[in-house]
Amino acid sequence: MIQKSRLTPKRTKKWLVLLVVAASWTLLMMKLLIAAHNLEHAIEGAVYRLIEELADLAVSGHDLRCYHDVVIYWRFRCLPPTKRGILKIFGLIKVYDASFYFQYYSLPVITALCTPVVKLLLALKAIYTGPCVN
Secondary structure, eight states, X not given: OTTTSSOOHHHHHHHXXXXXXXXXXXXXXXXXHHHHHHHXXXXXXXXXXXXXXXXHHGGGOOOOHXXXXXXXXXXXXXSTTTOSXXXXXXXXXXXXXXXXXXXXXXXXXHHHHHHHHHHHXXXXXXXXXXXXXX
């Protein structure tokens, strides 16, 4: 039965190695995307905190023009609606856009990644649990 199948142990090993490498790469990229997304939220939080500090210092009576200019610069550079994310993946795609698209297109991506694994497991099951011909 094994000799008639095109799914030899050597070919099975190559497929499994390829699938493990693809899954590892995907998980690493997702982990890095989550870290970049968290960093963007931390940057936005820091800018909001700068704005709150400026509001607290406004009653002190000091000259805050320089501080105000810094806050305006970072607010324009980092906060919506003028900016949607500041970090880019490989210098091409903004992290905000990538996480937005992953929210809507994750099901087809997961299906494309899991389908070969499921097919391989079903083929292995069919080969090794099929009727024994003596």
